[in-house]
Amino acid sequence: MNEAMEKSEILSWLRETNSRRLQTLWHHADEIRRRHVGNAVHLRGLVEISSHCVRQCAYCGLHVGNAELTRYRMEAAEIVDAAHQAVAFGYGTVVMQAGEDYGLKADWLSAIIQQIKRETPLAITLSLGERTDAELQEWRAAGADRYLLRFETSNSALFDRIHPPLGNRPCDRLALLRRLRELGYEVGSGVMAGIPGQTYESLANDILLFRELDLDMIGIGPFVPHPATPLGQNSPDFPYAGEDQVPNTELSVYKAVALTRIVRPDANIPATTALATINQKNGRELGLQRGANVVMPNLTPLQYRQLYQIYPGKACVTETGEACNTCLSGRILRIGRHIGSGPGGRGTHANAQENICHA
């Protein structure tokens, strides 16, 4: 098993059910992770800055048609406070995430990015949906370092079904990812495992696309149905793929994470909150032991956190930032890993080995 893994081998691992053989996959992915990105686990403080969204994604609780949801947009001072909290906890990155909210004005966010850059050593990651080229350029110039935009599935027909276009605007996330790279961002993307209609072959293609796009960050979570969405209501518009259907289980995610580590050895790969949601006991730890090297503790103020309901039952919605920090640090240390310090960008293996935070 190596970086050049063929599609047929990826497919065969995705279909594998023998737990003894799967141990080989876990072991191999963990060894590649150790060799290429070290034993450090990087903590990215997540701030969910707005739950407004103009899109109608069929899987997401924030979709514009969900009238049940109370929407919020954080104040600038609250976001900057959260960034300072990230520094106090020793995190190297703050991630500002939101729905596709055009109420987040470009110059307003630029001022926040500049203030955080002035006052902290943090790397800044944005995850704000399909924004205009001018906005992406402005935020990069203001100091944003990274941008996350999941392509969710490489099957374009399935993607168009679950992510309807916005009016006449073209929606080409792969082109956007390439553009983000041109603008000088470190670029992250990812997919869901187990979307109704997603076949094993489609997930194998996703993993090959991670390699082709040479992504810096790759997030993989399970599809978790939300009752206020078409996909959560078993709509006949979203049929399952019979025996080719990828199940939306933690096992599917572990396999995809492990295979992704093998084909993209130096990428930053999070053990996602969605994984921790379907296995609250040790989903994150298993993710970290099967290829992942990043976790994203939540720094969103508690009064907003419960409102950011992309999917139900989300892990860590009732814990304070402090509680999340203590809990995650403990989980990382208990599996024999250490906490990375500094921004933890791509290719920081040497730093990962040296900058050990004993807090």
Ligand code: SF4
């Ligand atoms: S996935 Fe993102 S763009 Fe789609 S509805 Fe949810 S928040 Fe909006």
